[in-house]
Amino acid sequence: MDDIKEYLNIYASALSLRGRRNEMIASNIANAATPNFKARDINFDTEIRKHLRDGPLETTHGDHIPFAAPYSTGQALYRSPINPSLDGNTVELAVEQLQFSENATRYQTTLNFLDGRIKGLMSAIRGE
Template structure:
């Protein structure tokens, strides 16, 4: 028998990561005029794989390199600007707005899929 969390699949984890990413993107947009502010983001695919337990690296031999780095630890990464500003700010409004719009759309899609999954479970529980 599988648990309730297993029935929700990856969508619940994706929703949490999308919210985290939205918070980072809105912070970037809010600090677009702050000198020396560095735009941050997460690698959504890597974070989702890490959160779902897929893609984790293990060393099987003492001579292997240890897996690490900011992305492997779930930290926000700094975005490389296409054209950095003179004041050291790396926020590019067009990029941030596009990423925010795409992430919001994907958040809504994950939410809709999760709602359908829960509705299906409720129907099964009620025996309809």
């Protein structure tokens, strides 16, 4: 059972990171007209590499509290604006919309990969 968990864990972490990134970009878009708002983002590649290198957090004692999504929050970074605004806001609507669209597409692609893996496991279990 642990092998199946490990087999699917990378997809769960990727979905968690992608979901968090979508929330952050949506917040940037919502605050496009807020003076002095600083656009934030997550570097997906860096965060997923942390997961691959360090793996998920594991409990080593019965009294430890398990933590299911170790990299779901991701380290938020500030986006550098191409054309800074006079009011100190670093949100560039076109950039944010592009990033949101790309991330949503990648989220759906990850779901499709996960669906394929699950279907493959189910096929193997059934002996097909």
